[in-house]
Amino acid sequence: MPITSQRAAFLALVLAQMHSPYRWGAKGLKPTGSPRLFDCSGLVTWCLHEVGGPDWRATHNTDRLWDVCTPVESEAQLLPGDLVLYGRAGHTTLHGRPVTREDPNHVMVYVGAGVVVGASGGGSTTLTLADAQAAGARVKTHPRIAYRSDVLGFRRLPFTS
Numbered sequence: 001m002p003i004t005s006q007r008a009a010f011l012a013l014v015l016a017q018m019h020s021p022y023r024w025g026a027k028g029l030k031p032t033g034s035p036r037l038f039d040c041s042g043l044v045t046w047c048l049h050e051v052g053g054p055d056w057r058a059t060h061n062t063d064r065l066w067d068v069c070t071p072v073e074s075e076a077q078l079l080p081g082d083l084v085l086y087g088r089a090g091h092t093t094l095h096g097r098p099v100t101r102e103d104p105n106h107v108m109v110y111v112g113a114g115v116v117v118g119a120s121g122g123g124s125t126t127l128t129l130a131d132a133q134a135a136g137a138r139v140k141t142h143p144r145i146a147y148r149s150d151v152l153g154f155r156r157l158p159f160t161s
Contacts, residue, residue, distance in 0.1 A: 020139045122135055
């Protein structure tokens, strides 16, 4: 599959957000005098919309990205701009109850050569710029896909051009 112009623009825009602070639930918000703020799925949905993709900012989180994007069977088939999702596989327990489906809770964008980039290092307690700075939570790279041990799988966004 060739690298499309929309895919290339998406990846360039993701990379242009390097070091933007993480904020839980943020989808590209830009407070006056501040940089844009993102959580992991917010970075993906904001960048996709900015390059002419669907506006999923209000409706898509890691679960929805997992459900609606096309599966990529293996790491060997990843293209720059594909998604790497992390979380729990089915048939485990969460709060004492069985989880019978995959439960993604984090997403990164594949850059190539095993490198991923995304908004990471934060969580539900990262609500202010001070929280993000204290946690080192921002858009950043990791030198390998398995920087977390809970790689769940891979997905491809619906690029059209």
